[in-house]
Every structure is written in structure tokens, then in C-alpha cells.
Amino acid sequence: MSVPSRFLRGAGAHAEIDGDAFNDGAFILSIGGAQQSHVDLADPRNVFYEYLRRIANVIDVFRPQGEPIRILHLGAGALTLARYVQAARPGSRQVAVERERELLAFVVEHLPLPEGTDCALLVEDARDTLVACAEGSYDAVVLDVFSGADGATELAAPETYRLLARAAGEEGVVLVNVGDDPPLAFARRQARLLRKTGYDVAALAETGMFSGKHAGNIVLAATARWDAEWTAALVAAGPHPAAVLTGGSYDDFAFARAD
Numbered sequence: 001m002s003v004p005s006r007f008l009r010g011a012g013a014h015a016e017i018d019g020d021a022f023n024d025g026a027f028i029l030s031i032g033g034a035q036q037s038h039v040d041l042a043d044p045r046n047v048f049y050e051y052l053r054r055i056a057n058v059i060d061v062f063r064p065q066g067e068p069i070r071i072l073h074l075g076a077g078a079l080t081l082a083r084y085v086q087a088a089r090p091g092s093r094q095v096a097v098e099r100e101r102e103l104l105a106f107v108v109e110h111l112p113l114p115e116g117t118d119c120a121l122l123v124e125d126a127r128d129t130l131v132a133c134a135e136g137s138y139d140a141v142v143l144d145v146f147s148g149a150d151g152a153t154e155l156a157a158p159e160t161y162r163l164l165a166r167a168a169g170e171e172g173v174v175l176v177n178v179g180d181d182p183p184l185a186f187a188r189r190q191a192r193l194l195r196k197t198g199y200d201v202a203a204l205a206e207t208g209m210f211s212g213k214h215a216g217n218i219v220l221a222a223t224a225r226w227d228a229e230w231t232a233a234l235v236a237a238g239p240h241p242a243a244v245l246t247g248g249s250y251d252d253f254a255f256a257r258a259d
Helices: 050-062 080-088 101-110 126-132 158-168 185-195 207-211 228-237 247-254
Strands: 005-008 013-019 026-031 034-040 070-074 093-097 118-122 140-147 173-180 200-206 216-223 242-246
Touching: 005 101, 013 101, 026 101, 034 080, 050 080, 050 140, 050 173, 050 200, 050 216, 050 228, 070 080, 070 126, 080 093, 080 118, 093 126, 126 158, 140 158, 158 173, 158 185, 158 216, 173 185, 185 200, 185 216, 185 247, 200 207, 200 228, 200 247, 207 216, 207 242, 228 242, 242 247
Parallel strands: 070 093, 070 140, 093 118, 140 173
Antiparallel strands: 005 013, 013 026, 026 034, 173 216, 200 216, 200 242
């Protein structure tokens, strides 16, 4: 069976969609040979990647179950999270932004969104989208473009975090995925930038990630008021072993020297 493929001019690499050999009805999007996204068309609630599962868990706890939300996805990938939101919160209004023009068209051609999904697909720069957002435009804003210090560095700036907080407003939540390598200097810097928005902040990851000795992903979250009950719920939800840092623990991670 041939594997769908398309050249992405912006990335200078081919995108491919392969079937998941271990999960019927699931597919893997790879770019330049590196796996980027996992989609389970048979069960969109099945979020395979750990960091994305943690983001979905935050979305689950910050609003009552099943309640539609307005959500902005900056960095669309294979639209895994958009599919999850539609399944878990039907009627949600979603916007997904991706600057790789060929990628969105390729994904929706071979991995169509579920019927009834209200998700506008925009091909533009994430910062341009944020600049155009009025305060409180969304209940959740997800930034998923950082894959280490070499990725999307133009967004790793104080102004970006101010714009993220403005788009979410007083009632929303900001979620930032940061992939990094030891000693996590880049991730710590992003954690500090989010802290400086003045919002309550949290960091979620596999427990060992916060030692700074392992490569992986850390999810940063910010709201006007972090509910302490969310922390326990998110630790319990996993994926395990799970850690959720808030308050002094968050600052210990964010402001530690990355030797």
C-alpha cells in the first residue's frame, strides 16, 4: 500500500501519513522522517502522545465536562487536539493556525475532521493571529510550536506571552508545549516568561523531566486563578508518573540554573 506523501516547501521536507501498525484506525504524521502527530480516527478521545494528553487533561478540568469552548490552536499538526475537543465537547468553536500551507491541506485530505467539527483552518503566522485577537477571544489558547531552542525562536519572546494571556483573558487558560534537551535551559526560560504574565502558572510533565536530565516535553499552563483542586486531578489523570508544579515548586524549576 502506498503511503500518502507531500512536499512541504516551507519545511523543505516531505510529510507522510502511515497507518499505526498497533492500532487499527490510527495514523501517524511524519515530517522529514520524524514522527510529529498521532491521530486515532476510530476514537478521537484516544490521545497517544503524552504531552498532548496532558494538555487535553487541563482542558478537561478547567471547564465542566462536555461544555463547548472556544479554543485557538497555534501549530496545527494533524489536528489531534481539535479532534479531541470536538469529541469531548461537541459544539466547540475552534481555530487552528498553521504556517505550512501544504500541511493543512494534506492532513484534511487524508485524515478528514469528524463531521460537525466547527474548526476554521488558517494558514498564517501564529504571532499575526495573536496580534489580531481581542482580549478574552478564547477560553483556551494552545501554543505548540516549540521543539527546542532552534524551533520558532521568534515566538519565544515576552511579547508572545503577553499576547497569549490577552487572547485567553481573565477566564481562559494558556497552554504551551515546550520540547527541550538537557539541561532544559530553553524550557526554563519559557516557564519564566509565562510566569511574568502575572497569571497563576503550572508545569506538567513526567516526573523525571523536572530533574533537567532528560529530553522530552513540558506543558506550561497559565490562568488568572489556578484552582488547587486541578493539581490533584491532573496528577491522578496522568500519564504516569505525573508531576504538576505550582507556586514555589514551579519557580524552583523555572529559575534554577541550567548547568
